[in-house]
Amino acid sequence: xxxxxxxxxxxxxxxxxxxxxxxxxxxxxxxxxxxxxxxxxxxxxxxxxxxxxxxxxxxxxxxxxxxxxxxxxxxxxxxxxxxxxxxxxxxxxxxxxxxxxxxxxxxxxxxxxxxxxxxxxxxxxxxxxxxxxxxxxxxxxxxxxxxxxxxxxxxx
Numbered sequence: 472x473x474x475x476x477x478x479x480x481x482x483x484x485x486x487x488x489x490x491x492x493x494x495x496x497x498x499x500x501x502x503x504x505x506x507x508x509x510x511x512x513x514x515x516x517x518x519x520x521x522x523x524x525x526x527x528x529x530x531x532x533x534x535x536x537x538x539x540x541x542x543x544x545x546x547x548x549x550x551x552x553x554x555x556x557x558x559x560x561x562x563x564x565x566x567x568x569x570x571x572x573x574x575x576x577x578x579x580x581x582x583x584x585x586x587x588x589x590x591x592x593x594x595x596x597x598x599x600x601x602x603x604x605x606x607x608x609x610x611x612x613x614x615x616x617x618x619x620x621x622x623x624x625x626x627x
Contacts, residue, residue, distance in 0.1 A: 472511075473518070474619075474622075475518070475519075475520075475616065475617070475619065476510060476516035476517060476518055476619065477516065477517040477518075477519060477524070477552040477553050477598060477600065477617060477619050477620070478515070478516065478517070478552060478619070478620070478621060479498050479502075479506075479507050479515050479516075479517060479524070479532045479533075479541055479552075480524060480526070480530055480532065480533060480541070480544060480547065480550035480552060480597075481530065481532070481533040481536075481541040481542045481543060481544050481550060482540065482541055482552070482620075482621075483539070483540060483541075483542055484621075485621040487540075488514075488540050489514070491538045491539055491540035492514050492515070492538065492540040493538055493540075494509075494512075494513035494514055495537075495538075496509055496515065497535040497536065497537070498515050498532035498533075498535050498536050498541060499515050499532075500535065501531040501532050501534065501535035502531065502532050503525075503527065503531065504522065504524075504525045504527075505522060506522045506523060506524050506525060507532060508522075515532075517552070517600065519553075519598075519599070519600020519601075519603045519604055519617050520600070520603050520604060520607045520613060520616075521604070522604065523599050523600035523601040523603065523604040524550075524552060524599040524600060524601075525576075525599070525601075526547035526550065526576050526577075526597070526599050527547070528547065530543070530544065530547065530550075547576075547597070548577050548595070548597060549597075550597045550598075550599070551597060551598065551620050552597060552598035552599060552600075552617070552619065552620055553596075553597075553598025553600075553617040553618050553619045553620045553622075553623075554591070554593055554596050554598055554617065554618050554620075554623070555579065555580070555591045555596050555598065555602050555603070555615055555616070555617050555618075556591070556615070556616055556617070556618050557588075557589050557591060557614060557615050558614045558615070558616070559588050559589075559614075560614075561610075561612045561613070561614035562588065562589055562614035562615065563610055563614065564582060564587070564588055564589045565587035565588060568609065568610065569582055569589075570605045570606070570608075570609045571589070571601075571602035571605045571606050571615055572589065574601050574602065574605045575601060575602055576599060576601060577595045577596065577597055577599075578592075578595060579591055579592045579593075579595035579596035579597075580592075580596075580602060589615070598617045598618075598619070598620060599617075600617045602615045602617075603615050603616055603617050
C-alpha cells in the first residue's frame with residue numbers, strides 16, 4: 472500500500488484533518504486538473520508522480536471544503552503539502568537534465584553547477600509534486616520524491 476500521497480493544499484494537521492474531513496469529495500470535484508483523488512479510506516489525496524498539484528491561484532479545492540479540513544492559505548507559495556527530496560545517485564542533473572528546475576512553480580529547485588547537482592530550497596518548496604511528476608516523465612528512475620508533510624509532523 473502506498474504511503475507517498477499528499478493531502479491537498481491548505482490541509483490542517485493530519486489528526487485534525489481526519490476529524491474534520493467528511494469524505495464528501497467536494498475538493499476532488501473542484502480540482503480543475505484532477506490532481507485530487509480519493510484514497511481507499513475515502514479521504515482526498517494527491518499522488519504527485521501521477522498528477523501533481525498545479526497550485527491554482529484561486530485554490531478551488533480549499534474553497535470547496537465546508538468543514539475546514541482545508542484552510543485558506545495566504546498564497547499558493549504558503550501551501551505546505553511536503554518537501555522535495557533528491558536522490559543524487561539517481562538524478563541526471565549532472566548529465567544536463569534540469570527539467571524539474573524549469574517546471575518548479577515556486578523556484579525551489581536550483582542547479583549547483585560547481586557540484587553538478589540539484590539543490591532544494593526547503594523554505595520555498597511547498598511539496599506540489601511537479602518536480603516528481605516531471606522527473607517521472609523524462610527519466611528511467613524517479614530521482615526526486617516529495618516527502619509528505621504529514622510524515623514530517625511531530626506526534627503530539
